[in-house]
Amino acid sequence: MRVAALADIHGNLPALEAVLRDVEREKPDLIVFCGDVASGPMPAETIDLLQTIRGARFVRGNADRGLVDEFDGKPSESPGPFADWCAKQINRKQREFLASFESTVRIDSVDGVGRVLFCHAVPSNDIDVMTTETSQQRMREILAGVDADLVVCGHTHMQFDRVVDRVRVVNAGSVGMTYGEPGACWAMLGPRVQFRRTDYDREAAAERIRAKDWSSAESFARDNVINVPSVDEAMQFMRAQEAKQAHARR
Numbered sequence: 001m002r003v004a005a006l007a008d009i010h011g012n013l014p015a016l017e018a019v020l021r022d023v024e025r026e027k028p029d030l031i032v033f034c035g036d037v038a039s040g041p042m043p044a045e046t047i048d049l050l051q052t053i054r055g056a057r058f059v060r061g062n063a064d065r066g067l068v069d070e071f072d073g074k075p076s077e078s079p080g081p082f083a084d085w086c087a088k089q090i091n092r093k094q095r096e097f098l099a100s101f102e103s104t105v106r107i108d109s110v111d112g113v114g115r116v117l118f119c120h121a122v123p124s125n126d127i128d129v130m131t132t133e134t135s136q137q138r139m140r141e142i143l144a145g146v147d148a149d150l151v152v153c154g155h156t157h158m159q160f161d162r163v164v165d166r167v168r169v170v171n172a173g174s175v176g177m178t179y180g181e182p183g184a185c186w187a188m189l190g191p192r193v194q195f196r197r198t199d200y201d202r203e204a205a206a207e208r209i210r211a212k213d214w215s216s217a218e219s220f221a222r223d224n225v226i227n228v229p230s231v232d233e234a235m236q237f238m239r240a241q242e243a244k245q246a247h248a249r250r
Helices: 013-026 043-050 062-072 083-089 092-099 136-143 202-210 217-226 231-249
Strands: 003-006 030-033 105-110 114-118 150-153 160-164 167-171 184-189 193-198
Touching (some): 013 184, 013 193, 013 202, 030 105, 043 083, 043 092, 062 083, 062 092, 150 184
Parallel strands (some): 003 030
Antiparallel strands (some): 160 167, 184 193
């Protein structure tokens, strides 16, 4: 079996459309989405496209959970970006689709890779941060009890590949809000792990986003499509998040 792993679309429909064209050329047996699919400029349209993908499986991200909570009028500990506006754009059927996502997805045999566990942030929850800088001790805590050869995650929007004892951990990157270099990031699994970056017409995508009746449309187009945060900027934010989470665990 060969699997395409996509994460963190964040309602960037043009990026998703471009990636799916590349995925179609790969002809994977399965597509797994690792969460945070809709919270962004085109939430309803993005969900509509995802619902047409036959056989795909979906992991719940913190922004997916937060969007459902916002739609339901419930407080959320981690609402994700733009939840209030996005919740007003989706309908009940689209809300039910988001609510149907799994906490993790397990595939027992991926060609050349073995047993794979797909999660959003970490195997046990959808909010904790792990990056290339996360300590080995903390990674061992995160992976305790994981019975898999490979863990695939998203959440931090940056691709990485590291090994912790017997478990390999990769981040598929972000389709819709990538950091470091513009484009749309994802991964192919089988017979090896391959990181992919799909370029797309970002100027045209920005125009589509700016046409939305959304107060953040211009900033999203400027800061997440035409330009993107640098790795240094992203890592500074992630370090702060890790420190905050470590303090909360004490």
